[in-house]
Amino acid sequence: MALTHKAGGQGGRKKVQVSFVIREEEEKQHRAGVNSLQYDPLLDRLYSAGRDSIIRIWNCKNPKDPYLQSMEHHFDWVNDIVLCCGGKNLISASADTTVKVWNAHKGFCMSTLRTHKDYVRALAYAKDKEQVASAGLDKAVFLWDVNTLTQLTANNNTVTTSTMTGSNNSIYSLAMNPPGTVIISGSTEKVLRVWDPRTSNKLMKLIGHTDNVKALVVNKDASQCISGSSDGTIKLWSLGQQRCIHTFRIHEEGVWALAVNESFTHVISSGRDCKVLMTDLRNMSKPPVLVCTEKAPVLKMVTTPDQAGIWVATSESDINYWALPKKDISPVASGDGNDSDVCDLKPYCSAPVFTIKGAPAIRKVHTLNDKRMILTQDSDKNVALYDVLEARKLEDLGQVDFEEEIEKRHRRIYVPTWFNIDLKTGMLTIHLTQDENDCLAACVSSREVGLTCPEEPDMRVNYGTVLLRALLEHWLDPFTKDEDAEIGGHQIRQIANDFRLVRVPGHTPLIFSDVGGRAFHRLLVKDAGGENESTLLKETVPQWVLDGICDKNNPAKNQFPKIAFFLQPHPSTGIKHMKKCIPKTTTENLK
Structure with missing residues (x-):
């Protein structure tokens, strides 16, 4: 099924919230787990997708100072990335519900696809056809032509995507073979669904797992695929016979990550138990080799083309590079060598060759x-x-x-x-929203909170109004100079001479989204005055924010709420009674 989509389109909106991130201007280290990795062998670069919303580029030739650049445009977890077009472009999928197209060499976002309605969890790439599939919690699988995506512009922003229908549950894993003849998905339905992307027809459903299917790989001719599941097993499937050939029970807990060599003779697996294991698919009775043990559950692995080493990302912020054993190596037991149980295997590596250090979260x-x-x-x-x-x-x-x-x-x-x-x-x-924690509800005395104004030392201020003005200062400035400027029914010039109590750093990311987290727009505070950003903000800034900025219905400009109460003498005072009084006071005097 084909679907026509406008890049950057936002569709129907729910209530808009304003968000911002307090951070350093340049965040060179991941601040949380790393969900995905891609390696460019031509430039010897590693791309990492962080739970801190940032994609980073690393120079693998310089272990002492590997950081090259950050790619920032998402505002929630980046769940998956794939390199395309010989490493020139990168596609990313995020929990902010978007898929983004990047210039990988220069590190900037080229376009944003908003077709998904929920978290986008997984991507798959068909190298020979330059196609990418995306899937997520909205149960949808979309197929994109990469060459079309990289040609999108502000004027040429319409793209057609194919849709694979039939999935009944949230999708967590996706795989395509290089020629693009199959798409395979894994989900909380505990099955593998297989489609022909050329026709969007369903080919088969593979049943056998007892929990979520978190990882998938498929060989080049689409005759076999391997799945890893939260049930702790790895399954080798024959797509021609539509059945499971073998089940590997080598992990103690869920299997979340798989990597295979191009000839499909060995599979490397890991997950919740932190063990990275290499299994020989030609001799399935042979025990696996324990490559290493990570300090945290493994989320993604990517090998170098020569299979000399493997990059491993976990739920912590460090990324480790480990040496891989030769394919004919035998597993080494820590005991007498007779027990093939994984618990008794001695790791091939005791320490990583190279670590890209992360920062604490x-x-x-x-x-x-x-x-x-x-x-x-x-x-x-x-x-x-x-x-x-x-x-x-x-x-x-x-x-x-x-x-x-x-x-x-x-x-x-x-x-x-x-x-x-x-x-x-x-x-x-x-x-900042207008839900149970209304951002315009906090009216305080400037003297009490250290926001003193020389002209009005006891001025009452609204925290929300002060902050919203600071966040949108660069957007509002041009309008305050125009006597006739009006936004949302407000004469913006009226706030031009208001005392600006605070300023926020220009590098602060400012985000507009619905309360469920679906993205509308992300920018830096300092960029809000630019022509393109200013135009987008006119369409994005909600009415409640404009009302707040202009102090409409703001109690700080009026009278504070009054509280009625009675005073009664404490028994220890000896006062038998006192005249009834109902003084009225502002909340700021109740201490």
Whole structure:
């Protein structure tokens, strides 16, 4: 089935939320797990897809300083990547529901495909035909022509994709052979579904696994494929006979990653048990070779073309390169050599040849009761202090007691919660919405929170308004100079002379999405004044944000809510009664 799609199209929208990431200007290290890898043998470069939303390029010739460049345009986990066109282009799939096309050599995003309706989990590449398939939690499989994707422009932005129908469950793995004669998917349905991409016809369904199928590889002529499952098994299938030839029970837990050599004589497997095993497919009774044991569950592996080594990515931020044994090596047992159980195998490698170091991810967070400062603790137990309103880190406190730091910074002040925190990427992502935590709900005295204005030392401010103006400052500036400028029914010039209490770093990523995480637009704060970005923001910025920026219905400009209460004497005072009074006071005076 064919589907016509506009690159960059957004379709019907749900309620829009505004998000931003507090981070360094250049993040050279992964901050969380690495979901996928691709190796370019011509340039000796490694591409890594991070859970921190960033794709990074590494120079494998320079182990001491391998970082080359970051490719940034996603704002959620990058789940899979494939190199195409001899390494010139890269396709990425993300939990932000998009598929992106990149210039791999220059590192910039060329176009964005928004056809998927949920997380995009897997990609597959047919090298001989330059086709890429994408699939994910929306149960859909789309087939794309890479040459068409790389020619997309702002004016030429329509592309036709083929759809493989019939999947009943979320898809987690995908495979295509180089000639592009089959597409195979693995899902929570616990089966393998096989299609002919030339006709989009379903060919077969392979049944045998008892849990999610997380990894797939297929040989060149599509006669055989191998699957790895969360049930802990690896299965070798004959597509011609439509049956399982052999089941390998060599892992203690789920199998999440597979890699094969081009001749399909050996398979390397790993997953939740952290063991990287090499199995000889020509002699299936032969025990596997334990290549190495990682420190965290393995998510992806990619071998060098000469099969001399393998790059391994895990749920931690380091990427390791391990030497591979020669294919005729026999497994080495740590005991008397008679027990072929994997638990008794001695690793071929005791240490990696080369490690691309990652950075710690933020794992714990506490918002202080001024609802501006945040304390965090990362995976190395380092504690840091952040300022949400200025979108920056204030101080690294080191490996101190997290709870003691919270207690030390406690203040007797009440401010409503006005933002949500997300640690999914290993960095601080702040979400501003109008849900139960309304970002325009926090009205405070500037004196109480240290936002003093010389002209109005006791000015009341709205945290949400202050921050939204700072995030969109570069977009608003041109409009404030035009007396007739109007956006969303508001005269923008009216805020031109308002005192700007804070400014956020220009490198801060600013994201517009629906509350479910479906992407609309991502940009850097400093780029919001550009012609293209400004035009897109006019279409993207929701009305509630414009109202907030212009102080429409903002209680900070009016009167604070009043609270009625009675005063009663404490028994210890000896006062028998006191005159009934119902004073009215603002919340800021209740301490």
